[in-house]
Amino acid sequence: MRRLRFHHLLAVPVLLLAAAVVQECAAQGGASAGGDHAPLVSPLAKDPATSLYTISIKDGAGPLVVDLAGPLVWSACASGHPTFPCGSAECDAANCWHQQGRPWHQDYGAGAEVDGGDRFCACTARPCDPVTRDRCAPGDLTTFAMSANATDGRNALHPVAFQAVGACAPDQLLRSRSLPAGTEGVAGFGRAPLSLPAQLAARRGFGRRFALCLPGVAIFGDTPIYLGYYPPDLMTTIASTPLAASPKSGGYYLPVEAISVSWPNWNAPTARAALPPGALELDAATGRGGVTLSTVQRYTAMRSDVYRAFVRAFNETISTPGYVKPMPAVAPFELCYDTFSLRRVRVLGWDVPSIRLELGAGASMNWTVASGNSMVQAADRTLCLAVVEMGPGAAHGAAVVIGGYQVEDNLLVFDEDKEVLHFSGLLWGSGATCSGFNFTAPQ
Ligand SMILES: *[C@@H]1O[C@H](CO)[C@@H](O)[C@H](O)[C@H]1NC(C)=O
Numbered sequence: 001m002r003r004l005r006f007h008h009l010l011a012v013p014v015l016l017l018a019a020a021v022v023q024e025c026a027a028q029g030g031a032s033a034g035g036d037h038a039p040l041v042s043p044l045a046k047d048p049a050t051s052l053y054t055i056s057i058k059d060g061a062g063p064l065v066v067d068l069a070g071p072l073v074w075s076a077c078a079s080g081h082p083t084f085p086c087g088s089a090e091c092d093a094a095n096c097w098h099q100q101g102r103p104w105h106q107d108y109g110a111g112a113e114v115d116g117g118d119r120f121c122a123c124t125a126r127p128c129d130p131v132t133r134d135r136c137a138p139g140d141l142t143t144f145a146m147s148a149n150a151t152d153g154r155n156a157l158h159p160v161a162f163q164a165v166g167a168c169a170p171d172q173l174l175r176s177r178s179l180p181a182g183t184e185g186v187a188g189f190g191r192a193p194l195s196l197p198a199q200l201a202a203r204r205g206f207g208r209r210f211a212l213c214l215p216g217v218a219i220f221g222d223t224p225i226y227l228g229y230y231p232p233d234l235m236t237t238i239a240s241t242p243l244a245a246s247p248k249s250g251g252y253y254l255p256v257e258a259i260s261v262s263w264p265n266w267n268a269p270t271a272r273a274a275l276p277p278g279a280l281e282l283d284a285a286t287g288r289g290g291v292t293l294s295t296v297q298r299y300t301a302m303r304s305d306v307y308r309a310f311v312r313a314f315n316e317t318i319s320t321p322g323y324v325k326p327m328p329a330v331a332p333f334e335l336c337y338d339t340f341s342l343r344r345v346r347v348l349g350w351d352v353p354s355i356r357l358e359l360g361a362g363a364s365m366n367w368t369v370a371s372g373n374s375m376v377q378a379a380d381r382t383l384c385l386a387v388v389e390m391g392p393g394a395a396h397g398a399a400v401v402i403g404g405y406q407v408e409d410n411l412l413v414f415d416e417d418k419e420v421l422h423f424s425g426l427l428w429g430s431g432a433t434c435s436g437f438n439f440t441a442p443q
């Protein structure tokens, strides 16, 4: 049994948080919190070597990798860090998916361990490598000092300090080559009581809502959002769709029913990918299938049956006018085209077919993926469709994992209270950009 090192000064505020968090885990109840309810804003950045996105939120430390489907915060700990007893509410929160018979740890490693059933031992959680998902290791559950700025959706207003519960990063994970140099762990944004947005929502009582605009900014709480020179509150203008949850992962799923490809501004028929029936459905019992979003996967990955049908539809559509010249494939991509045979369009990138994710009932619009998010220049004169085929035994078991490249410069607002995703599509040309948040405080 490990020695108890619970720090009593932390006990009161942290237990308040944990009570709200545990209630949420059991009953999805709205948490209440006193004091400052202002939403918070943090800058995001993109690591050029790994293309992972990071958030600067932990005090006196490097940034943390943003893992949209991750259940936990984990980071480096100093020796003498506080711990939680195994019987504590925080330990239960780290463990609650497990207790509900949802073996999340098989995918994501959120299960906490209880040493020999002793309720006063030190609680550990099991963080996992966010990219490979397969390397997991135990680390003490502890608290981290963090800060972000309060915001009215327009400016950063004043700094706010807070504590977040998370796991100490086991050495083998911190040294993992998956993590960018200079980062010090991971901030999980998934559906779990100890994810960063869930803890902030419980602590500040501002609703279980957060916005990601990669690679520029994350905003926590229910607020209007102003980015750049586009004057209106973006929340009043962007589209929305119902969200779905999987019983087996902490991810956010979209009700995509079909994928189609068509030339914008060109009077050609729309080609719909000839998917097997139910190919995109999320199986509510097993958690397999479905279309989900990831910030740790670079490019959208599709299960083989979906990928083949989609690639055929795209290639047929782009070949129809007869002037687009194929180029040899550049791994990991398969469909590449000669930029000399394509026209550049002023704002949105290249004149190529756009991809439409056809959404189910309740969506205000289908999701159009413009060329700025669908094509990547992979070599000289070579523009490739930025989608890859999933390997066999892919970790998620999803039919489609929409990758970070496909949602850069898109505003995404996840509202777990309403189970709705607000999405802007590519912001280029609107006057708003993900790097346009005004971090200067008004005088
Ligand atoms: C808050 O914003 C100010 C600029 O207004 C910035 O200097 C400071 O670093 C920010 N604090 C945090 C914790 O992000």
Ligand SMILES: *[C@@H]1O[C@H](CO)[C@@H](O)[C@H](O)[C@H]1NC(C)=O
Residues within 6 Å of the ligand: 311, 312, 315, 316, 319, 326, 334, 335
């Ligand atoms: C794409 O279409 C072209 C022209 O029809 C064809 O030559 C090529 O083999 C197709 N590529 C793939 C990967 O299907």
Ligand SMILES: *[C@@H]1O[C@H](CO)[C@@H](O)[C@H](O)[C@H]1NC(C)=O
Residues within 6 Å of the ligand: 358, 359, 363, 364, 365, 366
């Ligand atoms: C999405 O596209 C399909 C096929 O074109 C169409 O039937 C449906 O009405 C669209 N949905 C919305 C919300 O526009």
Ligand SMILES: *[C@@H]1O[C@H](CO)[C@@H](O)[C@H](O)[C@H]1NC(C)=O
Residues within 6 Å of the ligand: 155, 438, 439, 440, 441, 442, 443
């Ligand atoms: C950012 O906000 C400050 C304070 O309100 C304002 O003075 C400044 O003009 C704004 N900057 C931009 C680029 O809008």
